[in-house]
Amino acid sequence: MKPASIRHFLNTQDWSRADLDALLVQAAAFKRNKLGDQLKGKSVALVFFNSSLRTRTSFELGTFQLGGHAVVLQPGKDAWPIEFNLGTVMNGEAEEHIAEVAKVLSRYVDMIGVRAFPKFVDWSVDREDRVLRGFAQHATVPVINMETITHPCQELAHILALQEHFGTADLRGKKYVLTWTYHPKALNTAVANSALTIATRMGMDVTLLCPTPEYVLDQRYMDWAAQNVAESGGSLQVSHDIDSAYRGADVVYAKSWGALPYFGNWEPEKPIRDAHKHFIVDEAKMALTNHGVFSHCLPLRRNIKATDAVMDSPQCIAIEEAENRLHVQKAIMAALVS
Ligand code: CP
Numbered sequence: 537m538k539p540a541s542i543r544h545f546l547n548t549q550d551w552s553r554a555d556l557d558a559l560l561v562q563a564a565a566f567k568r569n570k571l572g573d574q575l576k577g578k579s580v581a582l583v584f585f586n587s588s589l590r591t592r593t594s595f596e597l598g599t600f601q602l603g604g605h606a607v608v609l610q611p612g613k614d615a616w617p618i619e620f621n622l623g624t625v626m627n628g629e630a631e632e633h634i635a636e637v638a639k640v641l642s643r644y645v646d647m648i649g650v651r652a653f654p655k656f657v658d659w660s661v662d663r664e665d666r667v668l669r670g671f672a673q674h675a676t677v678p679v680i681n682m683e684t685i686t687h688p689c690q691e692l693a694h695i696l697a698l699q700e701h702f703g704t705a706d707l708r709g710k711k712y713v714l715t716w717t718y719h720p721k722a723l724n725t726a727v728a729n730s731a732l733t734i735a736t737r738m739g740m741d742v743t744l745l746c747p748t749p750e751y752v753l754d755q756r757y758m759d760w761a762a763q764n765v766a767e768s769g770g771s772l773q774v775s776h777d778i779d780s781a782y783r784g785a786d787v788v789y790a791k792s793w794g795a796l797p798y799f800g801n802w803e804p805e806k807p808i809r810d811a812h813k814h815f816i817v818d819e820a821k822m823a824l825t826n827h828g829v830f831s832h833c834l835p836l837r838r839n840i841k842a843t844d845a846v847m848d849s850p851q852c853i854a855i856e857e858a859e860n861r862l863h864v865q866k867a868i869m870a871a872l873v874s
Contacts, residue, residue, distance in 0.1 A: 542678055545681060546669075547688050548733060563696055563864040563866070575599055575604030575646075575870065577604075579607065579647075580680075581644070582608045586653045590858050595865055597862060598862050598866040602866055604646075616631035638675040647872055648678070648679050650679060651682040656802075657800045658799070662685060667684065680872070683727075685724070689864060694734065696864060697856045697860050708739035709741065710786040710787055711743070712741065713743045713782060713787065714745065717815050717816060717840075719792035722798070724793065724794075732757055732761045732772075735787075738770070742772045745782075746774070746776065791832070795809075817846050818842070819849075830842070830849070831857050832854045
């Protein structure tokens with residue numbers, strides 16, 4: 537039986553600002569006191585369609601530290617491949633349908649985490665987030681987004697790291713630069729979508745710095761950011777000028793992503809990407825900032841996205857942000873089962 541209303545953690549935009557603030561306060565408390573019993577007798581299925589270091593480790597350990605148990609499943613590797621389309625004659629690779637998978641897991645566990653990156657063929661399909669939505673539709677327990685086309689757990693870890701760095705929960709008025717960086721492959725826009733969403737939600741003055749207009753993010757996230765600006769009093773601008781974007785910045789957050797107009801047809805995008813290797817975060821750019829702090833969600837290719845000097849500088853809080861994944865996810869899981 538499906539409960540009348542299940543609270544999922546699919547996107548921060550679905551949660552009120554007060555509820556997000558409460559998660560951040562609880563995460564800070566878990567950082568001070570690691571162990572708890574909020575998940576005693578509870579279990580979570582962590583379903584990974586893609587690789588992970590931080591997400592898998594922090595969810596497994598976080599569940600353990602709160603007295604619960606995590607089961608990791610990798611469909612197509614150690615679990616059956618899953619079909620997500622309704623009405624399909626399942627004569628391909630998939631051995632079972634999400635309708636059964638989500639319902640069966642819901643009989644065993646108290647929450648389901650899902651990591652499912654885009655297929656990188658057709659953005660109009662990937663932007664529907666079908667895998668995550670399929671779990672949320674058919675599960676009778678809360679579903680957590682462990683990164684699909686957004687990465688809401690990373691958002692909270694990032695914000696907690698900024699709050700710690702600046703010594704205040706109030707980030708309004710901080711000049712925040714989300715900069716595209718080069719990467720040899722066209723990557724997911726998830727973290728960029730998320731950074732834009734949460735930075736505007738927190739009332740920061742946000743600049744999306746990217747090589748050309750083609751690298752502007754999907755309209756859904758640009759709209760969320762505009763809505764957040766209207767509600768939080770921050771600001772949002774798109775820039776293609778490195779110097780003016782970095783000048784006076786309090787926060788530089790870097791991520792690489794593929795330009796959506798070339799989604800699934802990456803060959804013509806490659807020369808554009810290759811022509812913008814100079815978007816690397818280096819000491820000269822950081823020197824333009826207001827003693828700005830640098831972060832990245834990791835994994836990061838050194839001397840491609842950011843130099844050794846930036847990564848090893850006291851301004852880099854990427855490791856702090858990665859640690860915070862553990863604390864914010866414990867807060868999220870505790871909230872969802874309470
Ligand atoms: N930032 C992040 O989600 O790291 P992993 O891909 O290693 O989980």
